[in-house]
Amino acid sequence: MDRYTPLFVNTAGKTCCVIGGGRVAERKIKGLLHAEAHIKVFSPEITAELKQLHDDSRIEWIARSYRNGDLRGAFLVYAATDHVEVNSSVVQEANEAGILVNDAMSSERSAFITPSVVRRGRLSIAISTAGAGPAAAAEIRSTLEQQFGEEYETYIEFLHQMRTEVKARVSSPGHRRVLLRQLTEMNVLEDIRTGQFRWWTEEEIGNWISRNQEEL
Ligand SMILES: C[C@@]1(CC(=O)O)c2cc3[nH]c(cc4nc(cc5[nH]c(cc(n2)[C@H]1CCC(=O)O)[C@@](C)(CC(=O)O)[C@@H]5CCC(=O)O)C(CC(=O)O)=C4CCC(=O)O)c(CCC(=O)O)c3CC(=O)O
Ligand SMILES: NC(=O)C1=CN([C@@H]2O[C@H](COP(=O)(O)OP(=O)(O)OC[C@H]3O[C@@H](n4cnc5c(N)ncnc54)[C@H](O)[C@@H]3O)[C@@H](O)[C@H]2O)C=CC1
The missing domain is CATH 3.40.50.720 (NAD(P)-binding Rossmann-like Domain)
Known part of the structure; x- marks a missing residue:
């Protein structure tokens, strides 16, 4: 197979x-x-x-x-x-x-x-060669581990936190989609890499959602 x-x-x-x-x-x-x-x-x-x-x-x-x-x-x-x-x-x-x-x-x-798996908190990247070369799968994992560093754990956790709040506070699916797309366009990964990231408070998340919703 x-x-x-x-x-x-x-x-x-x-x-x-x-x-x-x-x-x-x-x-x-x-x-x-x-x-x-x-x-x-x-x-x-x-x-x-x-x-x-x-x-x-x-x-x-x-x-x-x-x-x-x-x-x-x-x-x-x-x-x-x-x-x-x-x-x-x-x-x-x-x-x-x-x-x-x-x-x-x-x-x-x-x-x-x-599969061979890269694990970064909630993010998992699974690799399979359909049994053709398990060692190759492990090698590809190593390469991906370089590309997707530890910062992805924080990044995905941040996206999860924001997405949960957006889902709870914004009822229109269309608005939710636009807001969630904006999230991935922010430089959060870069901030994590350079040590400038900090978790947002619930109030800050609320303010961000209101501000961005006004622009829709
Ligand atoms: C089909 C599968 C079935 C399954 O186990 O699910 C399978 C089968 C076999 N593996 C064999 C050998 C080796 N497997 C590894 C390593 C891993 N093997 C894994 C998965 C799988 N192996 C599935 C397919 C995955 C895919 O689709 O690519 C990984 C990814 C995940 C895991 O096991 O958790 C893990 C790497 C984890 C990581 O590091 O990330 C190494 C290297 C090592 O051990 O260091 C060797 C020695 C080198 C070599 O032979 O290549 C043999 C021959 C045995 C013999 O010679 O007797 C068979 C049998 C056969 O091929 O018939
Ligand atoms: N899928 C993969 O990732 C890989 C698969 N293999 C294959 O897997 C086999 C096992 O590899 P290893 O763990 O390194 O071998 P191993 O010899 O270290 O372990 C075999 C285990 O099976 C147990 N065992 C033997 N007969 C049993 C029985 N009747 N009931 C329950 N347990 C029994 C033994 O007590 C031992 O704990 C290899 O012979 C090879 O064919 C080898 C490398 C990688």
């Missing part, structure tokens, strides 16, 4: 099963933890870092090999063992149960694949 549908899935509080506890499983788990999933790891052994997460009660660990039936109640499943037959059995159970599954060994068997 060479064309996929990109999605951003809400996994908060949802049970996600990971079969296997090696380096690859650890990477998938860190991504899931970031998105507040409830993680169940089935694996006889796990990495030191996963052991620490388990000791800190951040993940559930079932310390044995995978058995048919383990996926019951799962929202998403990741097969990340080093045994192709085990991964295939996991994929089969998930498919039969209608649960979306990722097989770290095979994009062909996977219902979804894991």
